[in-house]
Amino acid sequence: MHPEFVPIALISAFSVLIVLPWHWRAGNVATLALAFWLFTSNIIYGVGAAIWGDNADIVIPVCIKIDYRSNFGLPAACLCICIHLERVASVRNSQTTISDKRRRQLFETMICVGLPLFFMGLRYRFDIIEEYGCRPPTYFSIAAIFIVWLSPLLVSITALVCAGLALKHFMVRRVSSMVWGVTTTADALWFTVMAVPIRPWTTCDDVHSAALAPI
Template sequence: MHPEFAPVAFLAAFSLLLALPWHWRAGNVATLSIIAWLFVTNIIFAVDALIWADSVAIVALTWCDITVKLIVGSNFALPAACLCICIHLEQVSSVRTVRVTPTDKKRRQIFEACMCLGLPVVFMALDYVVQGHRFDIVEDYGCRPATYFSIASIFIIWVPPLVMATASLIFAGLALRHFIQRRITFAAHLDSNHSALTTSRYLRLMLMSILQMIWSLGLTIFTLWFTTVSIPIRPWTTWADVHSNFSRVDQFPTLFTPQIIITSRIALWWTVPASTFLFVAFFAFGNEAIVEYKKALLWIRCTVFRLPPSLPSSSKSGPGSKYVFS
């Protein structure tokens, strides 16, 4: 039993709200997508940990049908979002970009929406090709996608995230090269492009993307290794054979699971909260976030508690003194 799973996953999910306001106003589709997909995945993990604690009962079938597809989609959405961020950083910092117009921003938002939302939906549909049965239920972890492990599943499930992660690292490397080449005048260059980015935001986005993609590469390779260890690769025969008895739900109690698989499952589960806390660490403590926290506290002070914005300082207090915003 893992009583820590649900609290950690819920904490990870709601910690993402700390980084939400600035990215929402800035219209950063890629970063908003990271927040959304991590939030959804953490909520799924938390609810599953509560329902299937010490249990492999076949319950909440509709919930499982939906969530296993969302888990598949998140495996593509996060690398796609980081790729979009790295492409944008490379474009903004390169000499090719003279200025960023509203039309350019709109075009970028549409592209990022297609990559971060449309592409995962496509692969969620393609997952049916290599879905051997309805889903699996793993004790303490809940319902998980059931993949018919074959050459087809490797190219559909594992190769695209690896390609996107590799491409992200290439674009991140080019963006870092641009930054190093013009590091002295970089802030002025961003300002001349009419970009909403500052040097601090640029570096945080780039470092976060690099770390997330290194993390994603390692995770994808580890997942592929873990699948190879637990399930032997099978030949792709016919559609009818692969999808035979499709409605069945396989159950995996801990008692009959080898220790290496138990350890690997724990490691894989923690990657999602860890990715979330990594993202939050980059964006929940920056200058923009501090400003948002002050605004929120000021709103609570004035609206909820009906207090003045700030108390007058002792040096300026007197009959004619007025309250001022801090």
């Protein structure tokens, strides 16, 4: 038995809940879904390690349902977060209305909750692994390739693309702000040099008295 599995899994599960109040008030469905899937996955791992630490008896078969839907729910939540970041970074919509926020919440609910529940209904078999708990077995077939591996992979790749686009937008905005900063500072320096003669540096007293004198 691995006694470290249970406390580590439970600590990881409840650590995720720290961010929930702020995101609940903000209505960030994707972030809430991400926290929920991480919480349930770690709870399942902790409970599985506690129950099946020294046996392989069938005790809680329902855990395989929740564990499997988190395999799709986690990349789906990441996809929705990356899509929102890309929209914010691109500044395509300078203003967001209440209806826009509600449409985004509905879309994120369908992707982060609806689709994982749908895929959950496609799995019903499970194996018990001593010291770890129940895990989903996969009958290797064309259907399994599309359902188990290809769908989360495509979602993860799409999330990676959106994250790259968001990073690109942020970098472009950062470079643009630096260019404008350099331009305005150079213009201010040029006008100051043209309007005010350069004074010699003698002593601190002279410099202070000259700074206090009207121009």
